[in-house]
Amino acid sequence: MKKMNIIQFGILFAFLFSLFYMTSCSKKSLVKTEKVKKGKIGEEQVVEKSTERVPKWAFDSEFQVVKEKGEKFIIVKVDIADKDRRAAERIAEGDLRKRVAEGTKTLVNSQFVEALSGTDETFSQSFKSYVGTVADNVPVIGLIVTDTYWEKIQRIKSKDEVEYYYRVVKRAKMPYENYADARDNAWKEVLQKIETDREREELLKLIESMKSGDEV
Numbered sequence: 001m002k003k004m005n006i007i008q009f010g011i012l013f014a015f016l017f018s019l020f021y022m023t024s025c026s027k028k029s030l031v032k033t034e035k036v037k038k039g040k041i042g043e044e045q046v047v048e049k050s051t052e053r054v055p056k057w058a059f060d061s062e063f064q065v066v067k068e069k070g071e072k073f074i075i076v077k078v079d080i081a082d083k084d085r086r087a088a089e090r091i092a093e094g095d096l097r098k099r100v101a102e103g104t105k106t107l108v109n110s111q112f113v114e115a116l117s118g119t120d121e122t123f124s125q126s127f128k129s130y131v132g133t134v135a136d137n138v139p140v141i142g143l144i145v146t147d148t149y150w151e152k153i154q155r156i157k158s159k160d161e162v163e164y165y166y167r168v169v170k171r172a173k174m175p176y177e178n179y180a181d182a183r184d185n186a187w188k189e190v191l192q193k194i195e196t197d198r199e200r201e202e203l204l205k206l207i208e209s210m211k212s213g214d215e216v
Contacts, residue, residue, distance in 0.1 A: 039156050047164075048152035058149050058169045063103035065176060072176035072214075074107075076100050076143075079169045085150060088168040093145060096172045100140045104179055108135040115209035123202045130203070134186040141178040147171040180214050 039045075057077070064075050076099040082088035112131040116124060151167045187207050194200045 041156050041158060044153050044155045046151045047154045050148070050150045055147065055149055057147060057171055060171070062099055063106075065107070073173045074100060074103065074176055074179055075171065075173045076103060077169065077171045079167065081165055081167050083163075083165045085152075085166040085168065088150070088166050089148070089170075092148075092168050092170040096145065096170060097140050097143060100143055100172075100174060101138075104138045104140075104183075105135040107179070108138060108183060111210045111213055112206075114213065115206050123199050126199070127203060127206060130190045133190060134183060137186040137189070138179065138182045140174065141182060143172050143174040145170055145172045176214070180211070184211070 058079075060075070060077055062077050066073055066075055076096055078092050078095040078099055080088045080092040080095065082091060109131060112127075116127065147170065149169045153165055153167060155163050155165065157163045184207070187203075191200060191203060194203060
C-alpha cells in the first residue's frame with residue numbers, strides 16, 4: 001500500500017474537518033438555547049407577541065354596548081393566561097360566551113330597574129321575580145370572535161431557570177338586536193303565565209319601557 005503524499009493527506013484532512021463541522025452544526029440547530037437575562041425571581045418580560053404594539057381594544061372594558069355605523073353591538077373581551085397557547089385560545093373562546101351571558105343578565109336587570117320606576121307598585125314585587133326568569137333565559141346568539149392578541153411571557157423562576165406562558169386576549173361581538181329579540185321572547189313566555197289582565201297590562205307597559213332604551 002502506497003503512502004499518501006502531502007496533497008492527498010491535506011485533501012483527506014479538509015474533507016474530515018468539513019464533515020465534522022457540518023455534523024456538529026446540525027446537532028446544535030436541533031437545540032434551541034436562550035440566554036437568561038439577569039433579574040429578580042418572579043420578574044417577567046414579553047419575549048414574543050402577535051403584533052408590534054398592544055392593540056387599543058385590549059384595554060377596553062370586558063362588556064360594553066357600542067354603536068358602529070348606526071348599528072348597536074354587544075362587545076366582550078377576555079384575557080387568559082396558560083402555558084399552552086392553543087389551550088389559552090380555547091379557554092378564551094369559551095369565556096367569551098360566559099362573559100356575554102353574565103353581561104346580558106346584568107343588562108336585563110339594569111333595564112328592568114330603570115323601567116320599573118313608572119310601574120304600579122302593586123305589581124313591582126311580582127315583576128322582580130319575573131325579571132330573574134327572563135335574565136336566565138336570554139341565549140347567546142350570533143357571537144363572533146373579531147380580534148385576537150397574544151404574548152409569550154418569560155418569567156424568572158430561579159437563579160438559573162426561566163419558564164414561559166402565554167397571555168391571550170380575545171374580543172367578540174354580538175348584534176344587540178339578537179339580545180333584544182331573545183330578551184323579548186323570554187318576556188313573552190312570562191306573559192303567557194300571568195293570569196290577571198291587569199297584571200299583564202302593567203307588565204306590557206314595563207316591557208315597552210324597556211324596549212325604548214334599545215333605540216338609544
